[in-house]
Amino acid sequence: MAEHIGIVGAGYVGLTSAACFARLGHRVTCVDADESKVDALGRGEVAIAEPRLAELVAQGLGDGTLTFTDAQAELYGADLVFLCLPTPPAEDGRPDLGVLEHVLPQLGRLLRPGCVVVTKSTVPVGTAARIPGLLGRDDLPVVANPEFLREGHAVDDFLHPDRVVVGTDPPGSPAGHRVARLYEPTGAPVVATDSASAELAKYASNAFLAVKLSYVNVLAELCERFGADVREVARTMGLDARIGPEFLAPGPGWGGSCLPKDTSALLHAAESAGVEFGILRDAVRVNARQRARVVRAVRQAVTGSPAGSLAGTRIGLLGLAFKAGTGDLRDSPALAVAADLARAGAELAAHDPAVSAVPGLDAVQVVDDPYLVAKDAAALVVLTEWPEFRDLDWARLAASAARAVVVDTRNLLDPGAVAGFTHVGVGTQPRRQS
Template sequence: MAEHIGVVGAGYVGLTSAACFARLGHQVTCVDTDESKVDALRRGEVAIGEPGLAGLVAGGLADGTLCFTTAQAQLHGVDLVLLCLPTPPGGDGRPDLGVLEHVVPQLGRLLRPGCVVVTKSTVPVGTAARLPRLLGRPDLPVVSNPEFLREGHAVEDFRHPDRVVVGTDPPDSAAARRVARLYEPTGAPVVRTDAASAELAKYASNAFLAVKLSYVNVLAELCERFGADVREVAHTMGLDARIGPHFLAPGPGWGGSCLPKDTTALLHAADAAGVDFGILRDAVRVNARQRARVVRAVRRAVTGSVSGSLAGARLGLLGLAFKAGTGDLRDSPARAVAEELAGQGAELTAYDPAVGCVPGLDAVQVVDDPYLVAKDAVALVVLTEWPEFRDLDWARLAAAAAGTVVVDTRNLLDADVLAAAGFAHHGVGVPLRTS
């Protein structure tokens, strides 16, 4: 049964949800306070670089199932409203719910009786229990329906989710069943639970991934000490169905818009509840250390010593985004490493297929051609796992470079290809390959 769905917030989660639900045949009204963004979306212009998203928006506009507006009043007749609002970390790291707390009372004065209010934003445990009071309406059921969308794969993840989590009190309420029906076309298993469990499940999932990534980064350091190859160790681990192969690739650290803020939020929640979440705290500490370890690896590769000076050393950086498939620089470990290298006096030229500039980091010259990063560089440093870096003409890069060193912080490249071009391959947790 088609529903009239309101979406509050046309950001990453809101726009993806709006476009995908429209594609499933629902009538969707998406509201955002940013007039320029709404005007652009009405013209079918999508600033978010998600594969397939622009086409879905264009299709929804063309068939009339999707509309964008700044007028919140247009939500008066909707059957369900999805809250897709920003909950950024505050000064102390706790989620800032200011936007949500401003919008929800307005919706309480606007929505028709029986409209289901759905929280998709990542919010602290207990938020769903607070919303009825903020709404001021006992006739507006509240459902927690956290999103699990990966940047660069949001449309795919919406259409083919691993699971759909629907939390209400009680769990099997009419509102919960109504929200679950929205996702029936995806064929995904639906987890019906209480609201607090649904809210905690989102934080718990991201925090576990952070722990797993920090674990493999420490494992890579151990492999370097023992002369082992972390790729072989991780592959062997991943064959165990209890562990799985995902998130077992070492790198310069984890970042982005979700893992750092969600781990911090969960740590604050644990502290407030009097629970010692030491394993997660250690994962955060390891992550901060990993970025410094990458800088030491660059110093060692360039100077022969972990304490060698990089002052005046020209380095070419491949990748700036926090991961491939996105241009997002938020909490990017690549950017953090670049900042530290610049702070040590290195001269930096960088290329990223999705990043045109690095606001606030003038020390990095961003170029639009990957081959320009090699000009007179004493070393090249791979910081983001863009697959196209594997297909570069490494002999051409070697001809332009002043040195023969590649520091591959993602273990992305083929050491044999680099050796044939004359480069020494310095990976993470792998034996040095020079020929």
């Protein structure tokens, strides 16, 4: 049965949810306070670099199933309203619910009785229980329905999810069933649980991935000391069904819009509950150390010493986004490494297929031609795992560089295919390719 769905917030999660719900046959009204964003979306202009998203927005606009507005009043007739609002970390690490707390009283004065209010934003445990008070209403059922969208795969993750989590108090309420029915076309298993468990499940999932990434980064360091290859070790581990191959690739650290803020939020929640979450705290500490390890590797590659000076040294960076498939620079480990290299006095040129500028980091000259980053460079550093970097003409890069060495922080490249370069990976041994 088609529903009238309201989406509050046209950011990454809200826009993806709006476009995908329209694709599933529902009538969707997406509200955002940014009038210029609303106008652009109404013309089908999508600023987010996400595969298929612009296509689905255009389809919804053309079918008349998707509309964008800055007028909350247009949510009055909605059957369900999804809250897709930002919850950034405050200075102490806890999520800042200021936007949510501002919007909810407005919705409470607007929505018709029986409208289901759904939290899709990542929110602290206990938020669903607070929402009726913030709405000033007890006739609006509340459902926790956290999102599990990966940037670069958001549309596919929404339409083909691993699971759909629906939290209500008590579990299995009629409002929860209504939310679950929206996802029936996806065929995904539904976890019907209480709201606190649903809210905690989101944090627990992202924190576990962060721990797994930090684990493999420490393992990579151990491999370097013992002469082992972390790729072979991780491949062996990943064949164990209890472990799996995902998130076992070392790199310059984890970042993006979710893992850093969600680990911070979960640590704050654990501390406030009197629970010592040392394993997660150590994962965060390892992540900070990993970025410093990359800088030391660059110093070693350029000067022969992990403490050597980079002052005045030209270094080319391949990749700036926190991962391939997106132009998102939020908490990007690539930017953290670039900032440290700049503070060390290096002159930086960078190329990323999805990034044209780096606000706030003037020391990085962003170029649109990947071959320009090699010009007179003492080293190239691969910081984002864009597959197109494998297909570059490495002999041409070597001819342009002052010193043909590449520090591959993602183990993206085949050491045998980077003609003329010395390849320095993570958790591997340096290899010279003639």
